[in-house]
Amino acid sequence: xxxxxxxxxxxxxxxxxxxxxxxxxxxxxxxxxxxxxxxxxxxxxxxxxxxxxxxxxxxxxxxxxxxxxxxxxxxxxxxxxxxxxxxxxxxxxxxxxxxxxxxxxxxxxxxxxxxxxxxxxxxxxxxxxxxxxxxxxxxxxxxxxxxxxxxxxxxxxxxxxxxxxxxxxxxxxxxxxxxxxxxxxxxxxxxxxxxxxxxxxxxxxxxxxxxxxxxxxxxxxxxxxxxxxxxxxxxxxxxxxxxxxxxxxxxxxxxxxxxxxxxxxxxxxxxxxxx
Amino acid sequence: xxxxxxxxxxxxxxxxxxxxxxxxxxxxxxxxxxxxxxxxxxxxxxxxxxxxxxxxxxxxxxxxxxxxxxxxxxxxxxxxxxxxxxxxxxxxxxxxxxxxxxxxxxxxxxxxxxxxxxxxxxxxxxxxxxxxxxxxxxxxxxxxxxxxxxxxxxxxxxxxxxxxxxxxxxxxxxxxxxxxxxxxxxxxxxxxxxxxxxxxxxxxxxxxxxxxxxxxxxxxxxxxxxxxxxxxxxxxxxxxxxxxxxxxxxxxxxxxxxxxxxxxxxxxxxxxxxxxxxxxxxxxxxxxxxxxxxxxxxxxxxxxxxxxxxxxxxxxxxxxxxxxxxxxxxxxxxxxxxxxxx
Numbered sequence: 001x002x003x004x005x006x007x008x009x010x011x012x013x014x015x016x017x018x019x020x021x022x023x024x025x026x027x028x029x030x031x032x033x034x035x036x037x038x039x040x041x042x043x044x045x046x047x048x049x050x051x052x053x054x055x056x057x058x059x060x061x062x063x064x065x066x067x068x069x070x071x072x073x074x075x076x077x078x079x080x081x082x083x084x085x086x087x088x089x090x091x092x093x094x095x096x097x098x099x100x101x102x103x104x105x106x107x108x109x110x111x112x113x114x115x116x117x118x119x120x121x122x123x124x125x126x127x128x129x130x131x132x133x134x135x136x137x138x139x140x141x142x143x144x145x146x147x148x149x150x151x152x153x154x155x156x157x158x159x160x161x162x163x164x165x166x167x168x169x170x171x172x173x174x175x176x177x178x179x180x181x182x183x184x185x186x187x188x189x190x191x192x193x194x195x196x197x198x199x200x201x202x203x204x205x206x207x208x209x210x211x212x213x214x215x216x217x218x219x220x221x222x223x224x225x226x227x228x229x230x231x232x233x234x235x236x237x238x239x240x241x242x243x244x245x246x247x248x249x250x251x252x253x254x255x256x257x258x259x260x261x262x263x264x265x266x267x268x269x270x271x272x273x274x275x
Numbered sequence: 276x277x278x279x280x281x282x283x284x285x286x287x288x289x290x291x292x293x294x295x296x297x298x299x300x301x302x303x304x305x306x307x308x309x310x311x312x313x314x315x316x317x318x319x320x321x322x323x324x325x326x327x328x329x330x331x332x333x334x335x336x337x338x339x340x341x342x343x344x345x346x347x348x349x350x351x352x353x354x355x356x357x358x359x360x361x362x363x364x365x366x367x368x369x370x371x372x373x374x375x376x377x378x379x380x381x382x383x384x385x386x387x388x389x390x391x392x393x394x395x396x397x398x399x400x401x402x403x404x405x406x407x408x409x410x411x412x413x414x415x416x417x418x419x420x421x422x423x424x425x426x427x428x429x430x431x432x433x434x435x436x437x438x439x440x441x442x443x444x445x446x447x448x449x450x451x452x453x454x455x456x457x458x459x460x461x462x463x464x465x466x467x468x469x470x471x472x473x474x475x476x477x478x479x480x481x482x483x484x485x486x487x488x489x490x491x492x493x494x495x496x497x498x499x500x501x502x503x504x505x506x507x508x509x510x511x512x513x514x515x516x517x518x519x520x521x522x523x524x525x526x527x528x529x530x531x532x533x534x535x536x537x538x539x540x541x542x543x544x545x546x547x548x549x550x551x552x553x554x555x556x557x558x559x560x561x562x563x564x565x566x567x568x569x570x571x572x573x574x575x576x577x578x579x580x581x582x583x584x585x586x587x588x589x590x591x592x593x594x595x596x597x598x599x600x601x602x603x604x605x606x607x608x609x610x611x612x613x614x615x616x617x
Contacts, residue, residue: 039322039474046473117588132489134471134478136329137322141471141478143487150485152469152580165583189588246496249489251504255449255587263440266597268604 035177035211040137043177043211047133048242048249051126051219054081056113058195059126059235061088068108078194084126086234090197096228103196111194115262116254118149118166120190121183121205122221122235130242132249140172140179145252153181161185164201178210200227215241307406307569309517310545310553318516318546323474326516326546331579333394334459334554334572335466337363340532342402342410349410350399364391388464394577396551403570406557412532412568419563423533437600440593447593449586451505451529452483457522457540458531458556460572468574469581477511477518484586490520498524503536505529518544535562550576 035043054062061083067076092100103110113119119127129145140153153172161169161184169185188201204224212218217239224232264270312318319327337360351359368391402410415423433442446452454462459481467482479488490511498508503526511520520542527536538560545553552574559567 039324041322046475118583118585132476134473134476134489136471136473138329139469139471141480141487143478143489148484148486150480150487152480154580162580162582166585166588167583246498248491248498248508250502250508251506253450253505259440259448263593263597266440266594266601268434268438268601 033177033212038135042135042137042174043179044135045133045140045179045209045211045217046135048130048247049133049217049239050130050242051128051237051239053084053126053237054079055084055126055235055237056123056128056193057081059084059193059197060090060195061085062195084235084237086236091230091233093228093230096198100196100198103191103198105196107194107196110196112190113194114258116147116258118147118190119144120166120186121151121168121170122207122219122223123190123192124149124151124167125207125219125239126237129252130247130249143249145249147252147254153179164188166190168203168205175208178208181205181207181209183207198228199223199225202227209239212238215243307541307543307555307557309514309519309543310547310555312516312546313548316548321472321474323472325472325474325513326518327472328470328477328518328544328546328552329472330470331577331581332468332470332552332574333466333577334396334454334461334468334574335390335393335464336395336397336403336461336572337390338397338400338403338572340403340460340570341412342404346401349401349405349408351401353399356397356399360395360397364389367391390464393464393466394575396573396575398571398573400571403572404568405571406569407566413564413566415533415563416561416565419533419535422535422563426530437597440597443593443596445529447596449484449590449593451486452481453531454483455481455486455488455506456531457488457506457509457520457542458558458570459542459554460531465584467577467581469579477520480581482581482584485584490518497521500524503527507538507540516545518542520544533563534558534560537562544574552576 035045038044038046057078058081062078062081064080065078067073067078069076108114113127118124124131124142124144124146127144127146131142131144134141134143138154138156140155142151142153144150149167151167151170153170155172158171159169164185164187166187166189168183170181170183172179172181174180183205184203186199186201186203186205188199188203191198202225206222206224208218208220210218210220218236219239220234220236222232222234223229321327321329367389404410404412407413430442433439436442440448452462453460454466454468459468459479462481462483465482469480469482471478471480475491475493477490477492479490480486481488486506488506488509490509492511492513494512495510497510500523502508503524505526505528507522507525509520509522511518513519520540522540522542523538525534525536525538531538538558541557541559543553543555547553553571554574555569555571557567557569558564
């Protein structure tokens with residue numbers, strides 16, 4: 001816990017400037033739709049949402065491909081996708097592109113999702129599992145089904161990130177109909193997808209959540225990371241409301257499912273393949 | 276960092292004390308009374324008109340779940356509690372002696388994890404359990420005793436604690452900790468919670484392992500009983516100033532005080548003043564206990580923000596502990612081989 005009235009107060013101005021810059025970079029698409037309001041008068045983004053695309057396999061346009069585990073056959077094959085990167089290609093630095101290719105080649109060993117690690121931002125948003133937005137005036141919570149990943153978006157008392165984290169440190173503000181979220185403070189250990197697309201701990205993510213109809217949001221993201229990319233780049237996709245009346249975020253507590261994978265070499269009695 | 280933990284404010288506790296003293300034996304969830312706000316206190320409301328619980332809360336306490344042997348009566352005096360608290364804080368803050376286990380593990384005080392650096396939420400109770408009136412968990416049913424014996428036997432067959440990750444505690448494995456429950460208990464350290472509300476949900480983020488409880492308030496039915504979860508599935512509603520949450524559908528993998536997958540928990544959250552929430556829970560689990568039991572904790576408002584508790588991602592402790600155990604076995608085997616005359 002940290003006293004928020006302390007030394008970070010001086011950082012507020014810095015953050016505010018960053019937010020303004022970010023807002024100008026993220027391309028705000030205009031829509032005529034005006035969302036219902038919450039009790040305190042802001043656009044109401046509450047709900048359970050999910051993407052419908054294959055960005056978690058590869059955020060760039062891609063054809064279908066084989067899976068990594070022969071025994072899983074078609075189940076583990078890579079589904080095709082149009083991609084979510086505006087313009088289709090990520091502007092990697094040459095050495096970073098080589099790293100991406102190596103990540104892909106060694107993904108069974110390196111993909112943090114395989115280990116049930118927190119997914120980072122924006123990957124959490126387009127994983128094929130739902131998430132819920134719970135919105136009050138001071139905080140907007142995003143609770144993901146995958147690994148119980150949680151984001152707290154601070155709508156007041158903006159500060160610099162206190163420490164590097166998996167899900168980053170998010171400051172939010174309203175820009176008309178859009179929620180703009182400025183996130184920094186990443187630890188550099190998360191990926192964008194299963195294709196090995198990655199970033200460093202210098203990642204800066206600016207997201208815009210804009211209601212575009214009763215049951216859809218437009219989700220636009222600007223990615224900055226001068227260690228890895230030659231310029232800022234953007235992605236965008238719709239998010240869809242889970243309209244089932246009993247829709248509910250359930251537990252996907254995947255730690256339990258990866259213990260054998262991560263720790264079996266440390267067992268006193270090795271597991272036999274027949275187990 | 277908050278360093279001045281709050282001692283008791285007896286005025287805050289009066290309402291809870293009065294309500295609790297009216298209780299009679301054998302209360303089930305629906306019968307436990309809702310606590311009342313302190314005299315003259317108007318519970319703040321959200322823009323949607325519901326009691327406002329938004330903010331950061333701590334349930335760190337030295338009060339034991341069960342009344343200790345030799346302690347009579349339901350409440351201590353404020354002076355007695357202050358003395359108990361002072362002794363406990365001294366003990367906890369002075370834990371690091373070079374070469375001891377606490378020193379090798381890590382020094383709680385160094386990382387601000389000891390309760391002396393937390394917001395304490397200690398009340399006057401001699402035990403958190405107020406029903407049964409003896410402050411003790413009720414005796415187990417015959418079936419409950421059989422289940423406990425069976426669990427013990429299964430644990431014995433699994434081998435030693437350090438034989439594999441699955442044999443270690445749920446906390447060591449970063450699966451779930453005491454703060455999450457439900458019932459939500461003092462977690463030992465980081466006993467912090469963040470509450471965010473909208474019109475239709477209350478979200479309680481447990482700091483430990485970032486467990487978020489999402490409680491729907493829309494009157495929906497309980498989830499299908501085939502959906503069994505670590506934290507069950509929760510349904511909530513408002514009763515005046517009190518949030519009542521009923522939880523079922525546990526998977527039984529996290530027995531708390533012996534509970535089974537048949538456990539149902541009823542929780543009551545009432546803000547009795549600006550700084551204090553009274554939190555009561557009732558456990559009903561006929562498989563394990565012949566009668567329900569109920570307890571009360573306080574939650575004290577504390578200062579945020581909460582930090583990301585990425586437990587699993589940084590679980591070097593589990594890896595190193597198991598690797599150490601394997602190394603010790605290897606060294607012992609080599610030593611035994613060297614002693615053997617050839």
